[in-house]
Amino acid sequence: MSADLGDVSLRWGGVSLAELRAEGSGLDLEAEHIAVDGSLFSLALDGGAAIEAVRVDGLAVELNGSEDLGALMPRGGGESNDDSSGEPQAGLGFELEIRSGQVLLRDAEGELARSSLGAQVGSSWQLRGGDARVGVEGDGDSLAVTSWAMTLERRPWRVAELEASGGRLRVGERRGQVLARLQGLLAKLRGGEPEVEAEAEDESVPPWLARWVDGGSVHLEDWAALPAEEGAAPLVRDLRLDATREGERVHLVGETAAQDGEASWDFRVTPAEARGQGTLRVRQLPFALFVPFLPDLPWWRPEHARLDAELTMEAESPAEIVAHGRLGVRDLGFFHERLAPHPVRGLEATVSGRARWRPAERRLTLEEGAVAVGEARAELEGELEGDAETYRVALRAQLPPTSCEDAVHALPRDLLAETADFHWRGRIGGRLRFAIDSEQLDETELRVRVADGCEFLAVPAMADLRRVQAPFLHRVQEPDGTVFEMTTGPGSANWVSIYGISPFLVQAVVGHEDAAFFRHGGFAVYSIRDALVRNIRAGRYVQGASTITMQLAKNLFLHREKTIARKVQEAILTWWLETALEKAEILELYLNVIEYGPAVYGIVHAADYYFGRAPAELSPAESAFLAVILPNPKRYHESYERGELTRSMRNRVTRFLRHMHARERIDAEALAHGLAQLEDFRFHRPGEPVQARTLQGRAADLPFASGVPGLWGPGGEPLDDMGEGEGEGAEREAVEVEPSGAERRLAP
Incomplete structure (x- = not known):
């Protein structure tokens, strides 16, 4: 590394340096003023060993990840010097204070992050900053933070505390790209450094958790997630998160708000054993927040839909995860040409019950389940098991005696169209049993039992049969x-x-x-079953199940x-x-x-x-x-x-x-x-x-x-x-x- 030094002035108890510039592999450094405290006589005789403290003003650091940065980080776990109080000095042997500064990180793609920087280095590294930005505005993710502070313990480097407030995360189209770039830069900074020595040998603590001091915490305050569109309302706001390491576990507590909704959570997880338990409560959150984590379905304006949930999750071992509670959605919509010629809006449903997920078997079991749509409620239980090649489904459903009007009009009007103008009196109920195994399609089972006590009261004009009783x-x-x-x-x-x-x-x-x-009432269940099997076996539509009345x-x-x-x-x-x-x-x-x-x-x-x-x-x-x-x-x-x-x-x-x-x-x-x-x-x-x-x-x-x-x-x-x-x-x-x-x- 080469360095240029401006004016040097001696003072009683130290030395002042002005306009320091240094360049090295991947590092450019400038400082407007550096004050070195220590006896002039001792400094002259002992050099750096006599330094008591260093204060830096106007520091500017630029790291370029496209070059080799490994040499910048100290290696090894050797003992640190002790000061007169007997406290370790994090390998420096003196107090270091950065009173004002800026740091800029680059990689091969350009600017990656920047922030103001301050530091107090003694027995630990206490870093602080503000007006920080990670990523660049555009189609990738970006993060802006109003202020942050972090405490690092001496080598091996571990996080003791991290606080950040006023975070604004903008979710772009190329999600995850900025995070991957940042991880690449940090890997270069470590320069192949071994993982944390003592704890990394304990398989109960994963490496990322070992870089976190036991009892250490992360606190986020007043964060928000923003959509890619400028000027659009935040996806979430007022987010608060506290994460604390408790030995092998992590305790996560937090809350957030979005538009007129809110959510809170309290979880304790053991990452190495995939165990945990906790609760999640959601009230009127925009459904759009969850779309990135759901199957790619033709959602229509999910930002207008709202989600409610109250879930309790338990995982005593990696073999099984149990969740029970309630999940509800309203004003959900879909739009696809195979669904309807127009958007299907206004879907409202509530799902409740207990589910068990066994990852090794890829089996999901639903117990004591219920689905309520409008005023109609059906009871469900069953299993879903499968992978990319095979699947097995077993479903049992029951509709208790329900008002005919409520049962039919639980469906959105956009699906019913003119048939929404039918009206009934009476009650209807039924049972359904369905089982299918992709490896034994001939054993597919479909059973339907219906108790129909409905009487038609009103018929829409399009279905008035008086018109077909004459020319x-x-x-x-x-x-x-x-x-x-x-x-x-x-x-x-x-x-x-x-x-x-x-x-x-x-x-x-x-x-x-x-x-x-x-012999049937307009619907032939056996035909539906046979058509389903034939179409699945052929991998395309080859047979329908329409009766003469349906035609x-x-x-x-x-x-x-x-x-x-x-x-x-x-x-x-x-x-x-x-x-x-x-x-x-x-x-x-x-x-x-x-x-x-x-x-x-x-x-x-x-x-x-x-x-x-x-x-x-x-x-x-x-x-x-x-x-x-x-x-x-x-x-x-x-x-x-x-x-x-x-x-x-x-x-x-x-x-x-x-x-x-x-x-x-x-x-x-x-x-x-x-x-x-x-x-x-x-x-x-x-x-x-x-x-x-x-x-x-x-x-x-x-x-x-x-x-x-x-x-x-x-x-x-x-x-x-x-x-x-x-x-x-x-x-x-x-x-x-x-x-x-x-x-x-x-x-x-």
């Missing part, structure tokens, strides 16, 4: 934005009674789209958008249709409005478009074809365009005809007639003559058609198709569906 305008917006319109309904040319439709078609549509249609609700009342909001509305409208209409009415309305091809809606149009016939004249093969194309009529329109069935479509229709016969939906004669027709299957073209024919075979009876003459059969009981489905009318009975798909009826 009405059916309007459909296609995926490309075009709009199809047709007049249908009783009394119109595009309408036909259910009894004017070939029973082969009715059986084909029910058998293909919703085999348990006559009708979608076609009659809703747009084509595929969102969760539409699914919620579809469920409520399905419930309404199943309550307001008989099964025959639902089926009649469904067959008269659904899509059968490009701009082909309703069975009257479809029968004429494809075959030039009336709906009552459709054969088993023609009926099977129309049923098979229903999931995607535009895609399967290729056969009509070619004038004959494609090979894959012929195979589909053949398999389905055989399936209908196996399920006793059609008799053997109808099957033979259908298979024979497939040998020379033809579509009708406009202007072509239509030949008269006699249909062969019979279709099995359906519940509403008992005693109806003709191809409907002799009458009788509903089919027992595949043993699948829920109870017909959830309000009258409940059903559990086993993993195999078989149903078990439960007593109410």
Whole structure:
């Protein structure tokens, strides 16, 4: 290190030095004035050993971390000199006072930190400063501190006390970058120094805690965290934190405020053993404070949401962490195109109970849990276990008897849309059991039990069924934005009674789209379970679980958008249709409005478009074809365009005809007639003559058609198709569906 010295003046009892400048590897130092106290005679004879005290004014220190700083720190743990009082002098042998100064830290990226600096060095190092800044304004983090003070013990260097007030932490986009730079600079200053000698050998004390004197404390007062945007309100303010080392433990106590909320905490933790206990209380804190620590979800304006919490946490060992208490949120919002076409706002929920987390097993267990949304409250318990490759979920939930109005309107209006104008009286309750293991998907379990005592009191105009009891305008917006319109309904040319439709078609549509249609209340739990398993196994959406009533609700009342909001509305409208209409009415309305091809809606149009016939004249093969194309009529329109069935479509229709016969939906004669027709299957073209024919075979009876003459059969009981489905009318009975798909009826 080189040095330049200005004027030197001798005085009784010491020496005064002016304008000292020194440069070394990574260090630039300037001092306006240095006063050295000591006997001139002793100073002349003994040099530095005779120095009693040093006072420095106008000190300026610049450390450059891009160079080697290791040589700047003293090495080794040798004994310090003692003064006349017998106190160790931290290796200097004299008192050092820095009365005014500045320190600037740099690294390869530029300025890293700056602060005013004062010091009193004797038996310990007492440092103080103010107007400190760490980091640079921009997209990284930055910290400004009004005043700070720190006491360091003699080597090995350990913190005895740290106080800082008026801290302002600005959270930038590149979080953690400044901290990493600061850690890099401190590592260079240590120059590879060994960790603290005595305590570091004790594995119960981690190295970072060993650099903290037992009984030492950190005190932060009047701190605030600021968002990246200039002028924005603080994320938190009035933060106070006290941290004290208690042997192997650290005691953390503090409180803070944010906007109109506040939080406080009191924890004792043993870092080396991952043990601890304490309490956290939160009242009306902005939810945005917690978003950085949560999964990346499409939060919408989280700064407007508020969080309340009262939690107690215990960790007697690293094997298990237990938390119990209550957590509530209000005015929470989400916005994603798959959720709804607009933000979903105003979510309010409270979660309470006890949870156990076992890190080694990656298992979370919820005990005595409850979720309250609005006036509705559900009880929960279960387990979640898994890693990046596998997972296992077991969940049990129960809704105690609850006002129907409260149960439905617990959902945000942004999800319900116009269905929010439904109103009920009565009570509803239910139970759900769900279990899934990614390594045993075939054993997936979904059981639902519902006790529905709800009565519809008010219906929104969009769901008023009086409009479909006479001719009405059916309007459909296609995926490309075009709009199809047709007049249908009783009394119109595009309408036909259910009894004017070939029973082969009715059986084909029910058998293909919703085999348990006559036995469930609009929702087929077994279909939901099967669709979930198939979609997970395929890693994409390959199968839905819509019943005929759900499809009708979608076609009659809703747009084509595929969102969760539409699914919620579809469920409520399905419930309404199943309550307001008989099964025959639902089926009649469904067959008269659904899509059968490009701009082909309703069975009257479809029968004429494809075959030039009336709906009552459709054969088993023609009926099977129309049923098979229903999931995607535009895609399967290729056969009509070619004038004959494609090979894959012929195979589909053949398999389905055989399936209908196996399920006793059609008799053997109808099957033979259908298979024979497939040998020379033809579509009708406009202007072509239509030949008269006699249909062969019979279709099995359906519940509403008992005693109806003709191809409907002799009458009788509903089919027992595949043993699948829920109870017909959830309000009258409940059903559990086993993993195999078989149903078990439960007593109410």
